[in-house]
């Protein structure tokens with residue numbers, strides 16, 4: 543039996559899966575028509591937050607698994623992963639982040655840690671991932687581990703080649719180009735990238751009445767967001783929206799007043815009713831599907847990648863508890 547596996551996709555899901563497969567002793571080829579720096583993954587803010595991805599119990603399991611790995615990677619700054627303290631803000635009584643209980647050492651914010659309008663908040667230390675640096679690091683680790691890359695476009699799984707070895711589809715939003723019946727929804731996200739005036743503390747203010755707001759300070763820049771627009775496919779940034787994002791962010795963090803605006807950026811999250819992570823057969827080949835991570839592809843990456851390895855090996859993965867399937871769980 544061949545030990546070879548083909549992974550389609552060089553975003554955070556494809557590269558993390560490729561590395562985990564190599565660690566499990568596989569010979570891996572990645573096929574992708576966009577290099578890591580050109581993927582949606584490169585646009586991500588990115589903070590560890592299980593945001594807008596389902597089902598929640600599976601997403602939390604993958605995310606906590608990945609959290610352990612990101613915490614380890616943060617020991618080496620060349621990975622682009624840094625641990626930063628920040629505040630997840632609440633604007634209504636008794637409304638807490640559904641995932642915060644899973645994060646060790648989340649504590650209630652003191653009143654002097656809360657900006658105007660917030661009534662409470664959870665303070666915790668989370669991984670902040672500078673995606674251009676991190677994707678390059680993943681790419682390097684893959685290359686050093688013997689992963690080979692074919693930069694080409696596929697119109698169908700019939701074009702994959704490499705005999706009858708298993709295929710991992712990690713094609714993000716475009717999985718429907720390769721898998722019959724799949725239709726993912728683009729979830730548009732517009733963000734503003736600014737020079738970092740010396741911030742380290744992040745803020746997430748999801749229920750801001752003027753629009754969801756987040757401030758993610760990376761090494762040299764700060765990502766301020768942002769929109770979450772299912773089904774909207776406009777690729778150009780809207781300058782009015784960019785101004786509104788900036789105004790909200792500056793109200794939360796006045797140090798951003800003087801920060802230079804570097805770019806307005808738009809990306810499309812791979813939206814799906816629930817993340818697809820299962821195995822099927824196609825032309826006598828095992829096909830492992832891993833896509834639809836919505837707003838949490840980075841957050842879930844390592845946990846999902848480890849389940850990809852199990853599925854490639856024909857092993858079962860822990861399935862969802864249907865009682866936690868609901869989108870409305872808070």
Ligand SMILES: Cc1cc2nc3c(=O)[nH]c(=O)nc-3n(C[C@H](O)[C@H](O)[C@H](O)COP(=O)(O)OP(=O)(O)OC[C@H]3O[C@@H](n4cnc5c(N)ncnc54)[C@H](O)[C@@H]3O)c2cc1C
Nearest residue numbers: 551552553555575576583587589696714731809839840841
């Ligand atoms: C504004 C914004 C902010 C975000 N912030 C965060 C955050 O803070 N934290 C977080 O966890 N997530 C965040 N996300 C979500 C995250 O970016 C995505 O969930 C994640 O990048 C999806 O990764 P992926 O590898 O599945 O897909 P992608 O990164 O899109 O990669 C897909 C790969 O598949 C290849 N491919 C597809 N089809 C074909 C084909 N037919 N032939 C050949 N190759 C193909 C592409 O070339 C590409 O290499 C954010 C997203 C946006 C837009």
